[in-house]
Amino acid sequence: MSGSARERTATEVVPGVLRLEEPDGPRWICQFVVNAPDAVLIVDAGLPGSAERSVLPALRRLGARDRSLLITHPDTDHCGGTAELVAAIPGLEVIAHEADRDALGDPDRTIERRYRRFAADGVEPDAAALARLRRRLGGAFRVDRTVADGHELRLGATIASVVHLPGHSPGHVGVWLPDARVLIAADAAMGAGIPTMDGRLLYPPQFFSPSVYRATLERIARLRPGVMLCTHEPVLEGAAVDAFLRASRDAVDALEAHVDAALAGGARTLPEICAAVHALHGSLPDGRAADLAMTVAGILEAMVGARCADVTATPAGRAWSAAA
């Protein structure tokens, strides 16, 4: 595809903030660039190939500046292009939150921490899916610096604040641009789930703890962003931000109710509970119950903590039941 055709995927959302959109199978993914007079902050590296397709052409137009890359969290579509960007940009500093550092940089470790986390409970990608994940994670890279909530990335006169928005991953971060009231949120809030280009649901909301995820939704609401930039959503502005946060909260409520009902219906193992929740949900793609594993396991853990469910260890993994 020609450069000019690709350039149409780059939009300046507000002055100095670029949104680079590209197709990823049935869905959209985005990377973001904060362009300050003296420095450029890239937020997320996309997939292998994203560097040449979208990020590097955008950077070439901006000219040489100090460049850094903030990785919001360790999923393929956010960190898979990192090694290529590091190779292409001398001195590129790679930044992430401390809590996700272990899951970043070594693709095999990312697979263990992120995508095979529930293997012992009987949910794991098959060999073909693992090979695809491995390809999409790209090459190894080093995280040069870790940051925590409130860290200010100084880009000349522009202040970009790191906001810790855990839930989708323990170290998920966003970038808050207070002057423009823009929040680059990536996957910190997920609405009803990740949509396809034609508006169907591709993935459920994925979070490791409902309470941590809810707190992040509240945090975003308190920031009152005028513009919120999510990786798999159109640009959200004004009332659309509130509606998206409401949809995100409603989705947690619904998933909790489904897990509760699945236990009452006798489901016990993680694959069984995911299958039951998938059936109750009704709007997720066929055959994709395993996409619910992180969310369902997080809800179950919260239920056990609240003494609403019991968990026992079995040779085939953990088994849950409604509290007696």
Ligand SMILES: [Zn+2]
């Ligand atoms: Zn994503």
